Amino acid sequence: MLRRHWVLAVVVVIAALAILLLARGAFGADAERGAALYESRCGECHTTSVHGRAKRVAKDFNDVRGWVNRWNDNLGLHWGDEEIDDVSVYLNNTYYRYACPPTVCKVVSLAAPDRGSPH
Numbered sequence: 616m617l618r619r620h621w622v623l624a625v626v627v628v629i630a631a632l633a634i635l636l637l638a639r640g641a642f643g644a645d646a647e648r649g650a651a652l653y654e655s656r657c658g659e660c661h662t663t664s665v666h667g668r669a670k671r672v673a674k675d676f677n678d679v680r681g682w683v684n685r686w687n688d689n690l691g692l693h694w695g696d697e698e699i700d701d702v703s704v705y706l707n708n709t710y711y712r713y714a715c716p717p718t719v720c721k722v723v724s725l726a727a728p729d730r731g732s733p734h
């Protein structure tokens with residue numbers, strides 16, 4: 616019956632969405648690390664409200680990451696790409712909510728060894 620197939624399709628789509636939501640949960644661990652890094656290194660100067668202000672300067676995910684990278688340099692923290700990604704994803708998840716480039720989010724969630732490979 617055609618109608619049954621339609622119902623089945625809806626069930627499949629809902630299942631796929633549920634899986635996507637669960638996969639998002641996999642970012643949690645790294646965003647938590649980002650939160651800890653941020654709190655220990657960045658909280659002393661600006662309160663986190665700087666990221667929620669109306670005239671915030673970061674306009675997309677790459678901007679946020681650029682700022683994290685800039686402060687990493689300014690403070691001489693020697694964070695690697697992994698820490699910078701974690702803090703960027705944490706700030707983005709918590710305040711900015713910009714679209715996260717799949718390369719970053721995928722790499723962060725899976726901690727894939729081929730990080731940074733050209734694409």
Ligand code: HEC
Pocket residue numbers: 653656657658659660661665666670671672673679682683686687690692702706
């Ligand atoms: C020395 C003080 C200081 C420290 C330490 C500091 N910041 Fe900042 N941060 C600022 C100031 C001041 C601004 C606002 C700059 C502006 O308005 O142009 C800012 C702005 C930002 C922004 C942009 C906010 C926006 O409007 O979207 C980001 C992102 C950011 N900081 C991240 C970090 C991170 C990550 C760290 C830790 C690695 C850090 N900051 C440490 C002083 C600091």
